[in-house]
Structures are given as structure tokens and as C-alpha cells.
Amino acid sequence: MRHALRIAAVGMALALGSGPMLAAESAPEAESELATLALRLNGALRPDVVYVARQGSRTYLDEASFATLDLVPRGTAPPRIDIGGRRYVELDGIAGLAHRVDGARQELVLEIEPTALGGTQASLAPGASLRPRRPDWGGFLNYSLFGYADRGTELAPSSQYASGAGEAVVFGPYGSGLVSAVANPSVFGYGQTQKLVRLDTNWRYDDVDTMRTVVAGDAISLPGSWGRAVRYAGLQYSSNFSLQPSFISYPLQSIGGLASLPSTVDIYANNVRLASQPVQSGPFAINNMPMITGAGEMSVVVRNAFGQEQVISQPFYVARDLLAPGLSQFAFDLGVPRYNYGIRSADYRGWLGSLVYREGISNELTLEGRAEGDNHVRGIGLSADALLGNAGVLTAGAVASIGERGTGTRLILGFSRQAQWFSFALRSTWASPDAQEVGEVGELGDLLAAPRLKRLAYATTSLSLGGGGSLALALAKREYWDFPGFDVGTLSYSRSAGPLGFFTLALSRSIGWPNQTQVYAGFSFLLGGSASGSAGYQNTRSGGSNNGYGIVSVQQAPPVGEGYGYRLLAQTDGRAEAGVEYASAIGRYGVEVARAYGSEAVRGSISGGVGFLGGSAFLARPITESFGLVRVGGVAGVDVLQDNVVVGRTDADGQLVISRIPAYNASKISIDPLSVPIDASVSKTREWVTSYQRTGVLIDFALRRERNALLRFVDGAGKPLPVGAMVEVEGRAERYPIGFDGEAFVSNLEGSHRLRVRSPGVVCEIEVKLGAADPAVSELGPYSCKGSNS
Template identity: 30%
Template structure:
């Protein structure tokens, strides 16, 4: 892994003394002090011993070195054998003074005693007029190493657009002892994007061939229709229509139709909602600080003398160990090992996350277009009480059901995270009920452990539960994994579910993954039903990468007396485009089976085909996915659009490569227009033109434009190009001699200026077949005509001599 980049070190100015407006560096010095030979002086009991030459106050310029760092030349004052420095010197040296230190006034400026600084020592060098000051590292202002705050980019204007995504699948099956079947399915999404927000609607079509042998009618069902409006300056999002309510710690997510408004931290690039560890250290001299997280170098920074804090910890979750390595200019090294813990389930101290919702619970999504029943209003709130404790609450009020949820997640000793939740419900038909949850988890570098217990009373209800379904009486689940150095990773799992209307089901599982050779992996899985069921499973999988995008695997499994033994070989499209394929042969559930498939991923979508043959059935499956976009009066075919996109224009230049960063994604059409997909919302996206595919006569101010689109919206990116052709013009005056160097030529009606060089030649771009050109020299102007000869686009013609009359040298 390459070393982390150097980070900037910012002084903690809150602890610095005030800096007066007057500087103390540029006064005429007093006669220099008669300093002794270089010697180290330590003041007894915090006072500096008398310096030779007693008498009146004296001030002299000295080169000051503070704890090994050169700090420039300063005027130091000697009074009664003690050295004083101006107040602004302490600020520049980042040295803090105890409260109440008296200052003396010298020529209208405050001077403070150096001996008041903890750990003060002085070393005077008479020959070089220098003084070396040593202070305790604790006397310096703290340095904070932090990530620079990302400036929120200005969102680009939205280009109104319409987009359509489709996923089409066709399957025909020939059965040995039954009629053949044909099934055509379609999933669609229609979207409208404007400056007001994004409106999307999805639908699914089944059995569009109308094949009666499938036993299903031909249907076309609406799935979700949602209007989304983001407020990035507030990190808020508004949704109207169909959306999902997050169940929280004790609940279960459910669909509803209505309104939802709340926080959305994803609208700010780089925003981190979880608490991150802060490490503190002390450097006795200017040093380099290296931060290692779980033995991986994450950061290297330079810090001055004094205390420092490292707050730009990499985003991660779980526990581990960090090492701070402080190395000074002499190579002396101090290593401090610090355990840490962080979790994505926690909110940073003082941070709030909330959401309010109102509408009707959606039932039978996928089979019914508009089944909305229970009306409700809901509010959810999470608060980071401190970096170790996050509180959670939720209240639901329906027409017949009311619930109240309370929960907490807390960091515990030993790098554990604990969870607790309680919910009470009141239903008009079932009465009151309740549920609770306890959880414990630990995620470390080598091992992880998760245990959770949840119980509910028989009459407990929540909005996600259908009224005909009883809650689960008890759920107990746990898993543990451990990674070794030489024999792979081991895992154990346990789950027990006890329902009011079914008997308890208890299972245990074991898995082991180990590397074989340089690249292959062997995976072992075993599951055993301990109670309530008889399903047992043992499986072995060998995965062998074969180079490039090709991979092979062999699978063997036994479940309930049925055996699987088959091999697969597949290759994915290279570089996210091109052809891919897959082969399977062997035995599944004691029956022979073979499969072969191919896919092609291109600019306009993906098409696939697959043939499978088993004991009593042969099937052919065909599929196509992609999208269409109408924006800026142009229709584009593209891959499925799940992100933002841009319409780029390089006017008049077709077949020019254009894309994101250094990756060319597409080429402009004959009008110089192209669709750029896969833009990241609310972030800077570098849309670039490939300069190698532009003609030599093309002029662009920049081959890069920055686009910041809203979520799933289009923006327009224009590359201003000066049209026309370039030519080398040779200009002469009335006297027959060439125009002087430094004269300025420009095409009439164009503001672009071109300077005349030696031999009266000027390279002028943007020329049309016939042009009027103006020449300016010493407040004089003349005009002449330029006619271009026939030439290829990449050829630079030479034109002239061209006579420009009426200008005197």
C-alpha cells in the first residue's frame, strides 16, 4: 500500500496569546549585548541567572531557535539579568504563558519574561548573535491534524429530461411430459427530472405472451410512484408517493404511500455521521507523525513542537489498534499504541437524525397496484448524546394502532457495542403488547462476535405486521468468526426462532475458508437443524481465478439425501464493457444439468442469452436491459440510468471522445452532442474531452468542465469551441515592408486577438472561407480581406502577402 499523503498541520490558535498590530522585528537595535561564550544557562527556581552587563535596559537583535526550529531574528530585551520577548513573538512561536504573567513596557510595546514559560532554558551564542530557547513541549499551543472541510460544490442548473429504463426477459421451456411454455416479462421505470425534483414510476408486466399454460393471467402492475426533492443546503429530503419507512432497531421496514421528510447526510460529499477516534500526542521538537491503523500506514504528517491531536481518522467500523510513531529531526522515535473503537451504528456527539412520515401502509406490492390500508403518522429521532452513546425513539399513531419505541446503542469496554430497545403497542382489537431487544457485537481485526435476543408478547403489533400474522415469540441469533495467519477463517453461527403459531426451529452452522496456493480458495459450509426441522446441509466450493476476468469453481453438496456436484467457468466483460460468458455442467439434486450463457455489455445496454438442459426440461432465456433519455431536444440510447447524467456539447465536432476523468465513455454524434452517464450526485464530476480526437484547428479554452448534478438529474456541459480554420497570414504595409512585430490582428466581429510576429506573420484561428481582418498598430487601424484556399481540416495554409493600407510605421 502506498504511503498516505502528508496532511496539513494547523495550530490551535485558541490557546495563543493575542498578537498586537505592531511588529517587533524591524527596530533599530541597541548596541549588542556582550554575551559570554556559548554556554547553557538554566535559571534556578524558574529564574534566569543574570546575564553579563548589568545596568540599563538593553535590546538587541538575536537569531532565535525555539526547540530546534529556526524562528527568525527578534529583538530581545535584557533587564536586571532576565530576558524578555515581545508579545507577538510568543504568538509566532506558539508558546503559551500562564495566566497573570506581568508585562513590562518598553518604548510603547509589551514585553514578557521568557522565564515564565514552563521548562525554560537558554543557550547563548555570542559569536553568531544567536540564542537557543528550550521550553517544555506542554508549553506550546496544540496542533490539530484534521481533514480539510470539503467545500460544498455549487449545484449545476438542472436540464429538464425524461428517462426510461427497461428490463425485458423472455423464457421458453420444453417439458418432457407437459406442454411447452413461453413467458415474456418486463420491468419498466419512467422518470421526469426538473429543477423542482425527480418523479419516477415503476411497473412490472407478467405473462405478456398470454400463455395459458403458465396458470397466470396477463398483468401489468404499477409498483412505486415517487416524487423526490432534495435540499442539499440543509441535508434534508422530501418524498411524496410510495417510499419505505425504516423500522429502526426493533421494527421491520415497510412500504407506504404518503409523505416523508427528514435528514439525508448523503447530500453532503464526505460527510461522516459516526464518531471517529481522536488521538493525542506530544512532540519535543519538530517531528514527523505517522499513523498506523491495524498495522497499515494511513497518514503521515509534519508537526511542530508541542502537543498535537490526530482527528482525520480513516472511516471504518469496529475495533482495533492504532500506533502513533513520532520521529524528530534527529531520528529519535517514540511509538504509542492506542486501542480504538468506532461504529456506524453510533452518531457523532450532538448530531441529530430524524424523519417524519404520514400516509397509508402499502400491502401486496408487486401484485396489487394500489392496496393501501392502515393510515398513520410517524416520527423517528436519533441523537448522538456523546461519542459513546446514541439514543433512538419513534412514535407511530394509526387509525387503530399506536406504538412507542425507545432504544440506545452504546460503546462498551472491550471494544464492544451494546444495543437495547423496547417498544410498546396499543391496538384497538388486541389490546396492549410489547417487545424488547438486547444485542452485543464486537468487530475486530481478526475476530467478530454478534449476539442478539428479541422477544415479543402475543398481542404486540406494529405497522409492518399484517393483522393476520402473529409476532415472533422469541428470536435468538449469534455468530462468531476468527481469521488465522495460516489456516484461513473459521465461523460459527446459531439461530433459534420460536413463533406463537409454529414450533421452535433451531439451527447451527459452521464455515471455513482457506486459501489454496497463490489464488484459489476452498470454502466449507455445514448446517444442522437441532430442533423443529430435519434439514441438514454440507457443502464444499473450490474457487480458482484463472487470470483476467475468468474464474472457475467446483461445487459439491449434500442436503436431505440429494447430491450436487457441478463445475462452472465464467468470464465477465472486461473493463465494464464487452462480451462475457458462463458454462455449467454436472449434477444438481441427483439429476444431470448443463447450462451455457453469453452476455454483451455495451454503450446502449446489455443483452444476454442462456440455454439450460436438465432431466425433464430444456429452457432458453433471453434478456435485454437498457435505457432511453430525452433531453435538450435529443434522444439517446444508453445503459440503465440509476445515477445522474450530463448532456455534453462540443458544437460542430462529431466522433470526439468524451467521458469522466481520463476514461472515455462515448463519442459525440454528428452535431457534437453526447450523453455522459454515471455522474455522482452533489459532487464534482470532471467531464473531459479527448484532445487527441479533436482536429488541429479546433480551439477550446479547456478540455475539462466540472458538473455537479442533483440526484438522478441531467445537467448541460458545454465546451466552447471557436469554429473555423487556422492559417498563417503574412501582412505587409503600403511601403511594401512586412507589418511590425507586436501589431494586433483580429477577425472582424470576433474579440479574439492575435499578435504579429517576425516577418509580418500572424497565426489566426477561427477563419471562414472569406473574412475581414482588422490590424491595429500605434492607435491606427487598417482592414483587409482574407480568402482561404481549399485545404484539409488538419492542414494549416499560408496566405499572403496581404496588403493593409493606411497605417504608418
């Protein structure tokens, strides 16, 4: 034979000089020795075995095991051979790899330099959030009633009026629609009567998977970085990242290093531990790390199994204004502008359209383009947000417009930096005399009445003084070509007083119209629970007059569930207010009294909601976002919790409406099992839910009421059956033991059931009937077992 075949338990002991191996096979062109060995890589023993071959002085590892080494390809690929139907890779000559066979331990020992390994790639970006279920058809109506009356003064007569507001919402699998309105049916003293004004009417559809929103009807245009938000009726189609709260649209940070042994990596940002990640030997990269906004320092502590540590640090800057590379964002608006919103129901005139598109070009650059137009002007502009190293974000843009004034331009320049201790932002817009934009024309359509902006600039800065408090400064300047401008500046200082509260000092100054200086000093404090208060002094100087007064206020908001809240305010200039509000399961009710400048007034309000979902109609508090209808098997008095806070108890029908569930954010809804009747069993006590905007979600906690019985059994002589006898229920596999005094507790006996009692030498049968009106535990018997011997 050309090829020799040797099968021996000693394997390649002589060829490798390392001791006995497990098996040997034939190989082409030369004698080959085969063995199955354990693998030890960089000191760590792998759980599986590998195939090793020897030809002369060359050593080979089976190709499948070689692929798991995660070596970085360098130069030409190592030679490969086929032996016995299996492919092997030569280990000799691979840069950064040393090998030997430990015959005593039957191991192939590999030492690989960390730089020769592919290493670990890990991402810490959060996973997908809980997606909402498409809702069934339902709806709700919110209402609010308000009444006011005052006594009047010598200069003004008394007045009384009532008003109301409401909205109707219908929702289903294809989105949600709403109609809202305000009404002033009676106004005494002001000459207005019978006034009803429609506010908004639209239909909205959210596509959570693609993060897109469509609104048909009344909407507000999305302005981008330089336009105006304008009310209109028409069609809006836009990106909406808020549909997935866990989605991160801005560029995330990455950091890497080299681990000589399998290690654990701890990641810190500004000395705050963010995450921990195991890594293998070799280079590692931790990508997509959610960070705090702004500038800071990121550190990675690499700790191996021997307790050795290395620390890697690098500065970072996270800018939420930027988009991640390749990510785009857009908004399209087309419709008819609306004027006199809240005054007239349907004052629509002309047309408008706008398109905004943003795209992340790289981690450091995001570009935005916007085009707009209406009856008076057409405009187009381009802007860019650029991250300058770790210094901050530079914003620059240019806009050109052609309108009734002529051709105009605007330039935008800004820079912002946010950091742990010191942050600031600067932004300025310059406009030519003929510059114009959509939405600039006033309610009457008079272009000349609209002031022409020349320059708008603002600057803000904040400084953290550590234990010494924090300092903030804000400046704004507005100049017009044909109208007086004004400047405003505010300086504030705040400092914590520990558990007592915090101190605030604020100074503001406006120059132009009007010229005014205002100073406020105050202290805010907690009173226990949700109650809080404040005390301070405010002085205002304007137009040569000086007005100063002290202020004391105390307030407590109503609880999340049912309960009261209050508000008290007193000023040294004679003004005083007091109010109380009660929140019930079906509404909110408030009353306030006030006195100021020689006049007294009283105000009252009532608000609530009416809804329909899952075949049930209900009353509720005002539904401002989304809601949940909780059902607990028709059982009243069960405590319901939202995110571990009690929000109420089920009513007589076993239902409770949670009137505020934030849309697209997961909420944990649960019931307190201790409040469930003893004769009831539930399959679950909590459920994570999320909902679409302005919709409802049905949360059903299936509950089954049980009728149980404590039965007593005696023998023919009237003595209790002995302990250990068993009770069987026909049709069930369970058996129930008889305890002391011949008593046995048998569960779930509602209806008619036949029971058999087995005791040494005695067998008897009885029939038990329990109805829904029977108590949770019925005491039955004694039953005499006089049956025949079995």
C-alpha cells in the same frame, strides 16, 4: 529629564553583557534599553525579528511576539510595561522558560520546556466533498422487455409469455419525481391477459447542505433498530448522511504526545499508515482520525529533525453504529399502508405513522427512541448502543405496545465485536404473547393469521487464519407462541490460492420446516480480463432424499463501454444454460437458452432508456442511478472516459450519454486528447462532476475547430523568400516566421483574413479565404511578393 533616552547601535551590550544591539528607547520609571533581535526558539531560528527591552536585571519581550510563543498560562500573568508606545512582557520568572542574548549572532535565545508550550492541535477528518449543482429540468424513461417460451414436458404443457417494465423520471431544481410500472400483456397457458400494475409514484427532494431528504408519495418507512419497514403512501422526512459521502457520523479517534522539537508525526492503525502531520515543540493532539472499523492498535511515530524517534501506541475501537457526540439522526413517516405491492396498483388501507430519533450522548453512548402506530397497534421503545472500552458494543432496548391483542412487551439485547482477526455478533429479541408491531398484520388484515413471535436470536462469528484462510459461522433461531419455529446454521471456510483463485467449503443445516442439510465445495478462478469461472459439487439431503451434482460455470460481464458478455453453466444432473448479452450505446440485448428436467426454454430481453437534457433528446442504456450528457463541440469519434475507463465515443452529434454516475460521489469525466481531430482545440480535457439522485448533469467540453494553412511565398524572380521573414495577420499580435522553401504555417484562418509579409526590402499583402468545408491544413501558394521596398 526624569527619563533618559539613549539611542545607540550598541544597544544593551553592557547591560546584558552580550555585545552590540540595534537600537534603544526611553522607558518610564527607569532607564530602558531597546533592541531588535532575531529569535531562536528551542534551537529553531524564526524568520521575523522581535523587540527586546532591558530594565536593570529584568528582560522584556514585546507583547505581539510573546503571544506567538504559545505558552500555557500558569499561575499569575507575567508583569507588563509600556515603553515608547509598545507593550512588553517580562520574561524573568516564567516557569519552564530560560532566556539569554547571543550578541555575536544578534539573537534572543529562548529555551522552553515542551510541557510549557500549548502544542499542536490537528484534525485529520476529511474535508467537504464536491457538492452537486442543482440540475436543470430534464427527464428520462427506462424500459425493459422480456420474452419466454418453453417446449413443455409430459407433466406440464408448453408456455410462452411476454412482459415489460418501465419507469419515467422528471427532475429539476426542486427535486425529482418518478412513476414505475410492470406489464404482462400476454401470458399463454396460465389464463392471465392484459395486466398492468403501477409500482411507485413519488417526488423526492434532497437538501445536501443539511443532509435532509423529503419524499412525498410512495415510500418505505425507516424502521430504526427494532421496527419493520412498511410500504405506504404519504410523507417521509429524514436525515440522510449519504448526501455527503465524506461526512463521518461516528466518533473518531484521537491520540497525543509530547514533542521536544519540531517534528513529523506518522499515524498507523493495525500497521497501516494513515497519515502524516507536522507538529511544533510541545504537546500535540491529533484528532478525528478516520480509522478502520472495529478494534485494533493505533501507533504514532514522532520523528524530529535529528532523526530521533519515539513511538506512542494505544488500543482503539471504532464503532460505526454510534453517533458522534451532539450529532442527531431522525426519520418521520406518516401515510396510508400499501398492500399487495406488485400485484395491485393502488391497494391502500388505514393509516400509519412513526418517528425515530437518535442522538450521540458521548463517544461511548448513543440513545434511540421510536414511536409508531397504525390501525391495529401503538408502540413506543427506547434502545441504547454503548461502547464498553475496547471490548465491543452493547445494545439493549425495551418496547411496549398496545394493540388488538392487548398490552405486550419486547426486550432486545445484543453484543458485537469486530476486530482484525476475530469478530462476532450476538443479538436476541424476546416478545410477550401479546406483543405487536406496525406492519405485522397480513395482506388480508387478519391479525389472527399473523404468527406471534416468541424469540428471535442470531449469532455470527468470523476468524481469520492468516495464510490458512478464513472461517465463518452463523446461527439463527426463531420461535413462535402459536407456530412451529426453526433453526438455521451455516459454517463456511475459504482460502486463497493466490493468482489461481480461491477455494470455498460451506455446510448449512436447518431444523424445523424443512429439515435440510446442504454441503458445497467449490473453486473459483479467473480466466483473464473480466472473465471468471467456478467448479464445484453440491449435495442436498432433505426429507429422506439425497440430491448431489457437480457444477461448472464460466461468465464474463459486458464491458463498461460497448461490447459482449456471456454466461455458460452445466450440471451433472442434466441442467445446462447458455446466454450472451450485448451492450451498445443505446441499450442492452440478451438471449439465453436452457435445458432442465427434460424441457428446453429460451429467454430474450431488451432494455434501454430515452432522455432529455439541455435541449437535447437522446437514446441510452437503462439509467439506474444518475447520468451524464457529454458534449464535445459536435465532433464525432472522441473517446470519453469515466474515472480513467473508456465508456464510449461521441456520436455524429458529438454527444455521449454516461448512463451510470453514482449520486453524490465525485466522478472524473474526461476526453482523450489524442482522439480529438488535429484541427480542433479544447480548453479542458477533464471535469469532476457529482449529481443528485436520479438526475442528469451536462458536461460540456468546449471545442473549437481550426482551419490552418501552409503558405509558400516567393520573390519576383520566383525564388523562396529567405528564412526569417515574417507573416502578419491583420488584427493579430502574433507573427509567423517563414522557414525553408519560403513556407510559413499560419493557424486559425477560417473566414477571410488579410496577411502581410515582411522581408528585407520587400513588403506584400495577400487575402486568404477558408471555409468550414476546407481541410484542417490547406496548402496555398506560391504567392509572389513583388511589393515596393519599405
